[in-house]
Every structure is written in C-alpha cells, then in structure tokens.
Amino acid sequence: MTSQDSLLQEQIAYYRARAGEYDEWFLRQGRYDRGEEANARWFAEVRTVATVLDDFAPTGDVLELACGTGLWTQRLARYATTLTALDSSPETLEVNKRRLAGATHIRYEVADLFAWRPEKRYDVVFFSFWLSHVPPDRFEPFFQSVAASLAPGGRIFFIDSLYTQTSTARDHVLTEPDATTMTRRLNDGREFQVVKVFYEPAELESRLRTLGWNTAVQTTGEFFLYGSGEHRSGERAP
Numbered sequence: 001m002t003s004q005d006s007l008l009q010e011q012i013a014y015y016r017a018r019a020g021e022y023d024e025w026f027l028r029q030g031r032y033d034r035g036e037e038a039n040a041r042w043f044a045e046v047r048t049v050a051t052v053l054d055d056f057a058p059t060g061d062v063l064e065l066a067c068g069t070g071l072w073t074q075r076l077a078r079y080a081t082t083l084t085a086l087d088s089s090p091e092t093l094e095v096n097k098r099r100l101a102g103a104t105h106i107r108y109e110v111a112d113l114f115a116w117r118p119e120k121r122y123d124v125v126f127f128s129f130w131l132s133h134v135p136p137d138r139f140e141p142f143f144q145s146v147a148a149s150l151a152p153g154g155r156i157f158f159i160d161s162l163y164t165q166t167s168t169a170r171d172h173v174l175t176e177p178d179a180t181t182m183t184r185r186l187n188d189g190r191e192f193q194v195v196k197v198f199y200e201p202a203e204l205e206s207r208l209r210t211l212g213w214n215t216a217v218q219t220t221g222e223f224f225l226y227g228s229g230e231h232r233s234g235e236r237a238p
C-alpha cells in the first residue's frame with residue numbers, strides 16, 4: 001500500500017468515525033461555532049448556494065458522489081426523478097437515510113470513489129465538499145470518471161470550501177493555502193490526516209477547461225465556491 005493509499009484509507013476512517021457529529025460543522029455547533037456574526041455570514045452563504053442550486057434545478061437521473069449525511073441530498077431529492085447517492089461510509093449513509101426517510105426514489109451505495117466506475121449515465125452529477133478531498137494527482141482521473149457518468153447533455157454541480165480559517169473547527173489549523181493535507185480532530189480528541197486541497201475559482205475553471213469542461217466557478221464571498229457546467233464530449237447534437 002502506498003502512503004497515499006493509507007492516507008485515503010485514513011480519510012475514509014475519519015468520516016466513518018465522524019458520522020454522528022458531522023452535521024455540527026454545517027450547523028456551526030460545538031467546535032465549529034465561530035460566534036454570532038461569522039455564523040450568520042456562513043448561513044447567508046449557504047442560502048446563496050442553495051438558491052443557485054435551485055436555479056440550476058438538478059432534474060432527471062441524478063448521481064450524488066460522497067453524499068455524506070444528506071445535507072444536500074435532501075435538496076437534490078426535491079428535483080431528481082431518481083437519485084443515486086454514493087459514499088464510502090455506511091454509518092454516514094445511515095444518517096442520510098434517516099434524514100430522507102420516506103423518499104422512495106433514492107438508491108444508496110457504499111462505494112470507494114477511487115475504485116468506483118459508473119455503471120450507467122446520469123443527467124446530473126453533484127458533489128459537495130468532495131473535490132477538496134481528492135488528491136491533486138487524482139484530479140484528472142476523478143473528472144474523467146465524472147464525464148463517463150454523464151448522459152448526453154448531462155450537467156455537473158459542485159460546491160466546496162474556500163480557504164477560510166473560520167470554516168473549520170476552532171481546534172483545526174489550516175496549513176498553507178497550497179498544502180494538500182491537514183489534521184482533523186473528532187470531539188473525543190482522536191486525530192486523523194485527510195486530504196484538503198483549496199482551489200481558486202478562476203484557476204479551477206481554467207484547469208477544467210483544459211480537460212474539456214465548460215464550467216463557471218464562482219464564490220459566495222468568504223466560505224464557499226460552487227461551479228456548474230458540462231463536458232464538451234456530452235454536448236447534444238444540434
């Protein structure tokens with residue numbers, strides 16, 4: 001096993017162990033509570049991305065990669081005809097299933113995205129807070145597998161973190177903006193190494209263009225970047 005393989009296994013283990021406390025990050029609770037003002041800015045920016053996603057309207061057969069506890073699955077589910085939600089953590093998928101209880105158009109699958117290959121094609125592929133956990137040398141293969149998952153005319157939508165100290169827990173230290181790993185801690189103090197790569201929107205957009213993607217990548221200001229678009233190979237014939 002290479003050192004990168006063990007890092008990716010540690011990343012999987014971290015999110016499995018974190019399943020029950022994962023939402024504290026999104027809800028700005030406990031170690032992620034950054035005070036009233038910063039929390040208010042965070043929630044305002046979440047609303048901005050949610051509105052952009054509503055405008056994008058993820059309809060048809062939708063694939064959500066690294067779906068987590070369902071914070072965005074619940075929004076996708078409003079639009080999708082069918083929704084396939086993948087994650088490597090069974091514990092996390094259990095939280096997601098509870099959140100989406102009663103939704104009969106969602107299929108869950110435990111999958112390691114670095115080994116996974118699409119079995120069918122989708123109208124929309126969505127991934128939030130996942131791209132930053134893909135090691136730099138797996139960026140291209142990852143986007144190749146996304147392109148291979150898209151039906152003709154298919155679209156992608158992604159959300160991720162901007163480099164902002166107050167985004168993460170009070171006891172997490174963001175290393176330099178160009179670092180690719182960081183130490184994460186659970187509430188019980190256990191520590192894990194994970195991949196964390198931050199992107200500049202313009203640079204990400206241009207990198208994707210060289211790989212055949214037409215995407216627009218924007219930010220909400222302080223906390224998030226988001227992008228949407230399609231791959232040129234998937235353009236419908238006129």
Ligand SMILES: C[S@@+](CC[C@H](N)C(=O)[O-])C[C@H]1O[C@@H](n2cnc3c(N)ncnc32)[C@H](O)[C@@H]1O
Nearest residue numbers: 012015066067068087088089111112113128129
């Ligand atoms: C930062 S969370 C994002 C979850 C969700 N998309 C969200 O926005 O809240 C990263 C997710 O990636 C999952 N994950 C980590 N390594 C993975 C892998 N190799 N394959 C699939 N999922 C993985 C974790 O279990 C976790 O749910």
